Amino acid sequence: MxxxxxxxxxxxxxxxxxxxxxxxxxxxxxxxxxxxxxxxxEATAFRYTRSVQPAPKLGPWRDELDRMLAANTGKPARERLTLTRIFEALRGLGYEGGYDAVRRYAKTWKRQQASVTAPAFVPLVFAPGEAYQFDWSHEIVLIAGVTTTIKVAHVRLCHSRMLFVRAYPRESQEMVFDAHDRAFAFFRGTCQRGIYDNVKTAVETIFVGRERAYNRRFLQMCSHYLVEPVACTPASGWEKGQVENQVGLVRERLFTPRVRVRSYDELNALLLDGVVAYAKAHPHPEQRELTIWQAFEAERGALVPYAGRFDGFHAVPAAVSSTCLVRFDNNKYSVMASAIGRPVEVRAYAERIEIRQDGRVVAEHPRAFGRGQTVFDP
CATH class of the missing domain: 1.10.10 (Arc Repressor Mutant, subunit A)
Structure with a gap:
């Protein structure tokens, strides 16, 4: 050469x-x-490229190697075999060549498959008030000196890119209801569609295509706020890519370095101040002459008006002990003595517990999220 x-x-x-x-x-x-x-x-450089790569020993085994590589690619990442293991399996079938030939062939095969199956996407464009996206993330903070893994609800308006986040101890259904209400109250309205992951608190059954059987209480919430729920295709994060990106952005800007607070109320106040400050300081990704906050204020007029708070609770039946206590979620709560002997209904909200009997409230307490706690109100 x-x-x-x-x-x-x-x-x-x-x-x-x-x-x-x-x-x-x-x-x-x-x-x-x-x-x-x-x-x-008139060229200034020459490169020799072999048009055909001879593989006298690998040639008869190419079909089998193609099958092995395709089967291995289709497995979950943690179950895939290394190329050395594939080479050993091929040797076990009778292949007499070396590992280097298998390695070169696998590299070429992978490059060809990537060129055939490379994903391409069309950017989604949303009209003002058309849709919002919802998702959860897990973060680690120090609350009252204790390292705690919290769940953070993320809501994002697709047109203006305005974001809202709120921290909770769990991802249960009553937390979903509370997160939506606080987000819509902050936005002073909601959108026509809500784009969701296939979370169990919202979706009970996934059918072919986009058909879903939604949770009854979740549908009640959507009906209250006049929202049409839309669930993403499983393992298709790009369908709600804005809120997926928001998770990383919030983690970098609001949870790094590790946050130290005394309570969830203090943490949520910090998060709200943080998202407002970010929106006022950063330009809209498409309307560069506007900040995110300015685009959000312009979108507010197109939002569906805020319908007021949805009575978002999770109800379970319970029995009252002879000591006037009701067990719920590994904790005990006191009730009126007159409630002994008959079943009650525990309504769990995001921050409080309400206990009813025959439509009458017999106890109301701040919610405890530990284990083995007893909450009294003599």
Missing amino acids: LVVETVAKIRRAYFVQHKPIKQICRELKLSRKVVRKVIRS
């Missing part, structure tokens, strides 16, 4: 010094064919 320096010498000798081809061949110890090739092509 000709190096770049030799090609340059040939070109200078012929075009500048006007030496004959015979003299150039003698001085550089090259054949006339090579010198003529350089002069006629």
Whole structure:
């Protein structure tokens, strides 16, 4: 293969010094064919590319190796075999060649598959008030000196990119209801559609395509706020890519370095201040002349008006003990003595517990999220 320096010498000798081809061949110890090739092509570099890679030992085993590679690619990441294991399996079937041939072939095969199946996406565009996206993330903070893993609800308006986040101890259904109400109260309205992951608190059954059987209480919430729920295709995060990106953004800007607070109320106040400050300081990704906050204020007029708080509770039946206590979620809560002997209904909200009997409230307490706690109200 000709190096770049030799090609340059040939070109200078012929075009500048006007030496004959015979003299150039003698001085550089090259054949006339090579010198003529350089002069006629006007190229400054040459690279030899083998059109066919001979594989005398691997050739008969290519179909089997293709099958192994395809089957291995289709497995979950943690179950995939290494190339060494695939080579050993091929040797066990009778292949007598070396590992290097298998490695080169696998590299070419992977490149070809990537060119065939490379994903491409069309950017989604949303009209004002058309849709919002909802998702959860897990973060680690220090609350009252204790390292705690919290769940953070994320809501994002698709048109203005305005974001809202709120922290909770869990991802239960009553937390979903509370997060929506606080987000819509902050936005002073909601959108026509809500785009969701297939979370169990919202979706009970996934059918073919986009058909879903939604949770009854979740549908009641959507009906209250006049929202049409839309669930994403499983494992298709790009369908709600804005809120997926928001998770990383919030983690970087609001949870790094690790946050230290005394309570959830203090943490949520910090998060609300943080998202407002971010929206006022950063330009809209498409309308560069506006900040996110300005685009949000312009979108407010197109939002569906806020319908007021949805009575978002999770109800379970319970029994009252002889000591006037009701067990719920690994904790005990006191009730009126008159409630003993008959079943009650525990209504769990995000921050409080309400206990009813025959439509009458017999107890109301702040909610406890530990284990083995007893909450009294004499």
